[in-house]
Amino acid sequence: MKKIAASILILGFLASSSGCGFKDLDKRFFVVAMGVDWTGDKEKPYEVTLRLAIPASKIGEGLAESQVEHLAAPSIAEAVRNLKSHVDKELDFGQCRIFLFGKTLIKHSMEEPLNWLSRRRDIQLISYAAVAQPTAMAILKANPATERIAGNAFFLTFGKEGTVSPYTVTEYLFDIFRRFSEKGMDPYFPTIRFDGDSYVVENLVLLNKTKEQLLLNRAETILYNLSANSFSRSGIAINYEGKRLVLYISRVSRDVSITRDRVPTVKLRFKITGIVEQSAVVLLNSKIPEVQGLLEQEMNRTTKKLLIKIRNAGVDPYGFGLHYLAKYFGNEQDWKHWQEVYPQVKFEVSSRVIIESTGLVR
Amino acid sequence: MIEQIRKELQNPSDLFSDTLDNGIIQMEVCYFPSLCDPTLIKDGLLVPFSYRFELPVFNRMIEADPCFSEVDEPQLWTNLLLKGTLLFKIEDTVYRFDAQRKLFDRPDEVQIESTLQGPQSAMTEDLDMNVSLVRLRYNEPTLCVEQHVLGEASKSRVTLLYDAELVNRDVLEQINIRLSKVKVKTLRATGLLLKELSGRRHKLFPIILQTERPDRIATMLERGKVALLLDGSRFGLVLPVRMFDFMHAMDDDYEFHWMSKFLLMLRYVAMVLTITLPATYIAIVSYNPEVLRVQLTLSIAGSRVVVPYPSFIEVFLMLFMIEALIEASLRLPRSIGSTATTVGGLILGQSIQQAGLVSSIMIIVTSVVAISNFVIPNNGFGYSIRFIKYVFVIVSIFYGLLGVVVTFFSLIVYWCSLRSFGQPYLAVYVPKNEAKRHHAAAKGGRSS
Numbered sequence: 001m002k003k004i005a006a007s008i009l010i011l012g013f014l015a016s017s018s019g020c021g022f023k024d025l026d027k028r029f030f031v032v033a034m035g036v037d038w039t040g041d042k043e044k045p046y047e048v049t050l051r052l053a054i055p056a057s058k059i060g061e062g063l064a065e066s067q068v069e070h071l072a073a074p075s076i077a078e079a080v081r082n083l084k085s086h087v088d089k090e091l092d093f094g095q096c097r098i099f100l101f102g103k104t105l106i107k108h109s110m111e112e113p114l115n116w117l118s119r120r121r122d123i124q125l126i127s128y129a130a131v132a133q134p135t136a137m138a139i140l141k142a143n144p145a146t147e148r149i150a151g152n153a154f155f156l157t158f159g160k161e162g163t164v165s166p167y168t169v170t171e172y173l174f175d176i177f178r179r180f181s182e183k184g185m186d187p188y189f190p191t192i193r194f195d196g197d198s199y200v201v202e203n204l205v206l207l208n209k210t211k212e213q214l215l216l217n218r219a220e221t222i223l224y225n226l227s228a229n230s231f232s233r234s235g236i237a238i239n240y241e242g243k244r245l246v247l248y249i250s251r252v253s254r255d256v257s258i259t260r261d262r263v264p265t266v267k268l269r270f271k272i273t274g275i276v277e278q279s280a281v282v283l284l285n286s287k288i289p290e291v292q293g294l295l296e297q298e299m300n301r302t303t304k305k306l307l308i309k310i311r312n313a314g315v316d317p318y319g320f321g322l323h324y325l326a327k328y329f330g331n332e333q334d335w336k337h338w339q340e341v342y343p344q345v346k347f348e349v350s351s352r353v354i355i356e357s358t359g360l361v362r
Numbered sequence: 363m364i365e366q367i368r369k370e371l372q373n374p375s376d377l378f379s380d381t382l383d384n385g386i387i388q389m390e391v392c393y394f395p396s397l398c399d400p401t402l403i404k405d406g407l408l409v410p411f412s413y414r415f416e417l418p419v420f421n422r423m424i425e426a427d428p429c430f431s432e433v434d435e436p437q438l439w440t441n442l443l444l445k446g447t448l449l450f451k452i453e454d455t456v457y458r459f460d461a462q463r464k465l466f467d468r469p470d471e472v473q474i475e476s477t478l479q480g481p482q483s484a485m486t487e488d489l490d491m492n493v494s495l496v497r498l499r500y501n502e503p504t505l506c507v508e509q510h511v512l513g514e515a516s517k518s519r520v521t522l523l524y525d526a527e528l529v530n531r532d533v534l535e536q537i538n539i540r541l542s543k544v545k546v547k548t549l550r551a552t553g554l555l556l557k558e559l560s561g562r563r564h565k566l567f568p569i570i571l572q573t574e575r576p577d578r579i580a581t582m583l584e585r586g587k588v589a590l591l592l593d594g595s596r597f598g599l600v601l602p603v604r605m606f607d608f609m610h611a612m613d614d615d616y617e618f619h620w621m622s623k624f625l626l627m628l629r630y631v632a633m634v635l636t637i638t639l640p641a642t643y644i645a646i647v648s649y650n651p652e653v654l655r656v657q658l659t660l661s662i663a664g665s666r667v668v669v670p671y672p673s674f675i676e677v678f679l680m681l682f683m684i685e686a687l688i689e690a691s692l693r694l695p696r697s698i699g700s701t702a703t704t705v706g707g708l709i710l711g712q713s714i715q716q717a718g719l720v721s722s723i724m725i726i727v728t729s730v731v732a733i734s735n736f737v738i739p740n741n742g743f744g745y746s747i748r749f750i751k752y753v754f755v756i757v758s759i760f761y762g763l764l765g766v767v768v769t770f771f772s773l774i775v776y777w778c779s780l781r782s783f784g785q786p787y788l789a790v791y792v793p794k795n796e797a798k799r800h801h802a803a804a805k806g807g808r809s810s
Contacts, residue, residue: 022759024673025647025659026666032656053656055663094652095659124652149657 026055029089030096032066032151035136036076036113037102044072046112047102048079049137052087053095053150066150068141076116093122098154099129099173100136100192106205106212110180110187118177125174128158131205131212133193142194157199158190166222166234167202180209183335184321191215206315214313216306223306227268228318230254235277236353238298240291243280247295247355250274258324263341266307266320270299270351276358283358295353307347316342363390363439363451370440377443382408384415390451393461397446402461407448429460441517466491470596474741475575477613484574489519489593492576496523496589496598499580504528510541513549519593520555523579528586533602533783537588552597555590556742559599566750568742569782571600571607578612602782604789608743609633632734636747637773639734640677641754641766643727647673649762661723668718674759676720680728681755683710685748688732 035049049070056065069086073079084091101113117123132139147153156162158170169190179187191203204216204224216224225231230252237246251273259265276283276291283291310317321338328334364379371377379392389411393403410423424430433439433456439449446462469483469491476482485492493507506529508522520541524534537559544558556570557563573579574597579589582600590599600607609629614622647666651659669676687706694702711729715722731751738744750773757765780787 022648022672024666025651025663026669028651028663030651030656030659030663053660055660055667092651094650095656097656122652149660151656155656 023090027089028092029053029087030055031091031093032095033098033100033140033154034093034096035100035102035132035140036105037132037135037137038105038108039072040104041072044074046074046076046079047072047135047137048076048083049140050080050083050091051140051151052091068137070137076113093120094124096124097127097151098158099127100132100139101129101189102135102137103131103133104135106131106189106207109210110207111210114177114180117173123173125172125177127173128154129171129173129176129189130158130192130201131189133191139192139194139199142199144194144199145197153199157192157201164233165201166225166231167218169204169221169225169229169231179317182319182322184316184323184325184338185319186315186317188317206310206313206317208315213315214310219302220306220309223302224317226252227254227270227303227306235274236272236295236299238294240279240294241281244278245276245281245283245291246278247272247274247353248277250356256318256320256323258320258327260328263344263346264324264338265346265348267348267350268303268307270303270349271354272299272351273354273356275356279358288355288358292353292355295355296351299351299353300349303349303351304347307349311343311345311347314343320345363436363449363456364392366436367392367439367443367449371443382411384412386415386417387452391448392443392450393448394443394446397444397463398448398461399463403448403459406461407450407459424457430457432456433458464488464491469495469576470574472574475573475578475612475739477611477616480612480616481575481577483576485576485591485596485598487594487596489521489591492591492596492598493521493523495576496579496583496591499576500525500583505583512541512544512546512555514545514547516548516550518549520549521591523583523589523591525583525586528584529588530586530602530785533588533785536783537590537601549592550594552590552592552595552599555592556599559590559601565780566776567605567746567780567787568608568740569601569603569780569787571603571740572597572742573600573740574598575612581612581615582607602785604782604785604792605777605787606790608740609738611739629737629739632737633747636731636734636738637751638754638766638770639727639731640681640751641758641769642763643724644673644677644755644758645763645766648759653763662721665721665723669721670718674755676724677727677755680714680720680724681731681752683714684728684732 030053031050032053033051035051037047037049039045039047047070049068052067052069054065054067067087069083071079071083071086073082080091099113099117101110105113144153157168160170169188171187171189176187176189179185186209187207189205189207190201191205192199192201194200202218202221204221205212206214206216222234226234226249232249232252235246235248237244239245249272253271255269257267257269259267272295307318321335321342324330324338325334330338364381368374368377368379376394376396377392378395379390382389382391391407406427406429410420433442433449436456439456442458443449446460448459448461450457450459466486466488468486470486472482472484475484483495485495497505502525504525504527506522506524506526510520510522511517512520522537522541540559540561544555546554546558549555552572556568556572560569571582576598579598579600583589587600587602590601592599609626611625611629614626646653647662651663654662666673683706687702690706691699691702711725714720715725735744735748738747754766754769757769761768774788777788778786
């Protein structure tokens with residue numbers, strides 16, 4: 001009898017000590033997307049926008065109902081707390097898969113938003129992050145024509161389950177935290193804008209540890225995705241005998257090595273395998289080596305140009321610095337040396353292109 | 363003789379006793395007609411006694427036939443009579459004649475552990491029949507059959523079967539100790555014996571397997587296990603067993619290899635589902651909605667909008683309904699058995715959701731739990747699983763998904779700590795012929 005009483009007592013204590021609160025699903029408001037803008041206002045510089053999904057028991061045409069709430073406050077935490085009083089249910093960030101940062105915010109500083117994100121327990125580290133053009137609020141208020149579930153268009157765009165585009169560089173929150181604190185590796189964000197009926201994600205913003213330094217255009221973005229993330233399913237295009245020839249890349253592997261000279265040389269090697277996707281000129285097997293050579297030259301030239309452009313902006317999204325430190329047991333001195341010589345670092349790009357076939361047309 | 367017996371048995375009205383006279387000698391006969399087989403008495407005793415009677419021939423028959431024997435001790439008389447023996451007295455000597463009425467002369471049909479293409483015969487409520495059914499399938503000279511009598515009032519015969527060459531001696535020793543400690547008034551079913559032999563009553567899982575299939579008993583004997591048969595029960599007990607034995611259906615041995623392996627996996631998945639699904643539902647709905655994808659989360663939220671009560675009340679309501687339904691269909695007479703399924707399954711399932719008492723997802727959860735539970739081939743183990751899910755539900759009310767995970771871990775720890783007659787309950791890597799291992803160990807001087 002004593003045993004039973006004791007165990008009931010212990011259970012009672014444990015029950016009252018349970019962690020997060022008991023709150024049913026239908027008493028929560030799911031934030032599916034969150035945006036932060038920089039207003040420039042001295043009193044209330046942060047404008048927080050939340051997109052809240054309204055649950056529906058039937059899913060179908062035009063039922064992607066959501067509610068957008070926004071509020072400006074001195075800090076993000078205060079804004080979110082204040083927003084709670086604007087809605088009737090508990091805010092839940094558990095399903096928030098995308099965080100948008102306004103163009104002005106990323107030009108100002110990313111420190112405060114990241115600080116808030118990294119402290120919150122309910123923020124999922126597998127969320128995507130992106131830079132919103134022109135503002136996060138504008139993107140969140142937009143209604144894509146094909147969206148059936150609130151926020152779904154974001155998940156499909158950035159995740160690999162929907163569209164897989166070489167222009168869309170997916171950046172996860174955990175990687176951002178790492179890149180913002182890691183030595184010799186700098187963060188980047190994809191940009192997102194709304195063109196009237198759907199979201200467009202095709203550029204990349206490179207940052208140093210606090211704010212935007214360089215915006216890559218479309219061609220550079222696809223090349224960055226290919227050279228940094230080994231993202232296949234993209235293409236290389238050249239002019240061949242006066243006509244356009246496009247190679248579809250089915251596999252790509254890359255290899256980086258860094259020499260230990262006074263000014264190190266970064267050697268990048270690519271092995272690209274693909275098929276000819278489009279060619280106005282009839283391509284005979286005997287001409288393939290020639291085309292391969294031309295493709296290799298094009299790849300080497302454009303990649304080197306991009307690398308130098310990124311180096312000159314003073315950022316390192318490829319993580320060459322980290323690679324250098326990792327390879328040569330980098331201590332503080334090595335790190336100082338790398339920082340000094342990074343503006344003069346030389347690049348060598350060599351690539352091997354293999355044309356597997358010319359498609360169904362022989 | 364008759365006077366003494368009548369006095370000892372308080373002069374029962376169903377006792378038949380008479381003095382027969384065939385003109386040459388007199389014979390006192392005494393038996394219970396309800397316990398004896400009349401044709402056997404007629405053919406075995408009355409015909410030789412009445413037609414063409416010659417005393418030397420009759421005496422030779424009594425001497426030679428194993429059904430007859432002399433009973434010297436008068437204190438045994440009543441016991442023998444109650445067992446269905448006929449007693450007769452010729453010239454101051456009392457003889458017995460075994461003429462028990464056999465209620466069962468053919469094997470039963472399988473009712474609980476049915477298979478598609480396996481043997482369809484099951485054990486009967488007659489012990490001798492059962493022993494013969496087992497012997498038929500395990501025809502080895504090394505098969506030992508030991509008789510015990512348990513129960514102060516019922517005096518039930520219990521038979522211990524094992525293969526003397528394969529059996530684990532430690533287990534046998536333990537069984538004998540526990541059998542000698544069994545103290546019950548009446549032993550009515552193997553379930554009672556199972557409880558008595560298991561030791562502590564609060565065990566959450568059975569450590570003895572109860573089966574109605576003689577082929578299962580034969581396979582278990584072949585693996586060096588011990589079987590117990592009880593007179594008057596159509597179930598046998600097998601021990602020691604592991605958790606995996608409960609998940610094994612006899613079909614697995616008889617059917618196509620890959621499919622039976624797949625079905626075995628399916629059973630384990632079903633077991634995990636039936637244990638954890640209601641608890642996981644509470645955890646996900648009330649604590650950790652971030653686990654599911656946003657689409658599903660929103661549709662659960664949508665279906666729960668009309669439900670006024672917290673998730674655990676919903677779960678208890680539905681689990682109560684389904685348990686009541688199962689219990690009702692078990693107790694209902696067979697002729698009106700389909701009423702329960704119609705009322706419960708069709709009408710309630712539909713309208714309880716329309717009335718907004720539970721969400722549509724909860725209906726799915728309930729049906730998955732109920733169906734998966736009956737995938738478990740052993741009824742006793744299925745009962746334990748049915749009970750253990752409530753522990754998970756209660757823990758998940760307070761601790762969410764973390765509680766479910768920790769409780770599942772504790773369940774595995776509990777399984778590991780269980781012993782079935784000294785043998786580990788959750789030993790994964792045990793050779794099929796597990797007894798061989800014990801014998802090798804015994805030869806090597808180690809005790810296992």
